[in-house]
Amino acid sequence: MTPWPQLTGWPEGSPVPGRHLLLLPDGVAPDEVEVLAISRFSAARWERPPRVPSTRRETGAQATPGVLRLGRLSTVTGPFAANPALVSRLGASADLVTAWPVDVPRERVDTPALGGDRDGLRRAFGGQQPVREEGRVLRWLVDVARRLGGAIRTDTGVVLAPEMDAALDLTVFSDRWVEPDTVLAAARRIAPQAQADTPEVSxxxxxxxxxxxxxxxxxxxxxxxxxxxxxxxxxxxxxxxxxxxxxxNPPVAEGFGVLIDLGADGAVSVRAESEGDLPLVLHGLSWTAGEVVAYRVTWEPPELEELEAEHPSLVHRVARGRAAQVVRSIAREVQADVGGEVADMAGFLVDPAEL
The missing domain is CATH 4.10.860 (DNA Excision Repair, Uvrb; Chain A)
Structure with a gap:
């Protein structure tokens, strides 16, 4: 394990405005955090890369945390080692062993309570919700914590620990339109009950x-x-x-769909449509210069309102767990047929081999 310096001097009592803490489990390398930052922020870069001793003469020397700039006024610094006692006092899970302090301008506005609170931001900030740069950074922190199994200790003292399975939808981005039967066949390799979901002329x-x-x-x-x-x-x-x-002689369809009935677990749909709003990490690639097609693989639960619950019912979580494997497998099969890249709901790329 890399001997990162211990996190010291972190405020455990009164909050420091705009100073949040990203807590991550063991085994997360700094370059993983960097990739997720580049995936969301166009200006993300190391101002000071983390340094790990690599020569024999440096054996036993302590590693130096880096400073990763996210925006004009926001940075994340780390990693630091976080001892279990500190993590416990902060109110987070004891298996989170590295810490990344986050500095961002405090920007809050009165926001009406609309819909659910899946990410817990209303619980953490009440009616004064983060906006502009702080809002973008907080949403990124939540997505990073969900992707890597971590948590965020906000400057209000509230700990957010988003469930990794709470955002299971995937999208395959490709420069290839294929016939609906191709996508239907891909879905049926996983779920034989899949059916075309397109209107027919009676x-x-x-x-x-x-x-x-x-x-x-x-x-x-x-x-x-x-x-x-x-x-x-x-x-x-x-x-x-x-x-x-x-x-x-109907005009060429602008999109088509496939529907998989999962019974008590809801349904999974695959929607193909032309896409102009690409994840930042795909911008500038040669194959995204022309038309890009999005093949969206989405879970539709029996109770839609539970999608926005921070702590959904056990029945929802069980159904979600079973549906997640269907979503991942179908996305893998579609990508094998159409190529391109797979992205999660946060716009982070997913290796098809890991689906």
Whole structure:
């Protein structure tokens, strides 16, 4: 284990405005935190990289924490070793052994309570919610803690420990459109009950279009402004011919879906659509210069409101655990067919081999 210096002088009583603490478990390397920062902040960079002794002459020397800049006025420093006694006094889990102090301008505004509080930010900050740079940094800290199994001790003294499984949806970003049957086949390799979720034109609709001309001609208000009944009939015939052609030759779909019924565990959907809002880490790549398709694999629980609960019911967590494996497996299969990258709900990339 790297001999990082102990965290000392951390305020355990009165809060220091804008000074939060990211706590992480053993085994998280500094470059993992760096990658997650680069994934969210365009200006993220090491102002002073962490230094680990590497030569024999330095054996026994202490490592030096780094300073990672997130924004113009915000930094995260670390890692430091956090002894169990300190972690316990801070109110966090004892298995969190490294600490990263975070400095950010304190920016709060009165915010009405709308919806749930999945991340616990309302519990931590009440009606005065972080906004602008502090808001962006706090949301990033929550996502990092969820991704790496850590926690945040906010400057209000509240500890946030987001569940790693609470954000299980995944998106495959690719430069390839594929036929709906390709995605359906990928889903059925995991869940044979998967079905196409696309609207179909009924025989009744086809019959209606085929006989629209006669109906329109007989309507008293048909062809308002045109006195000649033969001209009205001709215009209606042209419109009907166009409608019939469109039914037989529909335009290329802008998206399509697949639905997997999980019974008591809800459902998983796969939606394919053109995407313009890419995760920051994908910007500037050659294959993202043109059209990018997002294949979104999403869990729909039986009780939607539980998605926004910080501490959902046991029934929800059990269903979520079973659905998570379906989501991960389908995303892996879709990525194998369409290529590209997989990203989680926070915009962090996921290695398909780990799904």
């Amino acid at each position: 025989p009744e609709r086809l019959g209606t279009v085929a006989h629209t001309g006669r109906v329109l001609v007989e309507r008293p208000d048909g062809g308002i402004g045109i006195d000649d009944p033969d001209e009205r009939r001709r215009l209606h015939a042209e419109a009907d011919a166009f409608d019939a052609w469109m039914v037989q």
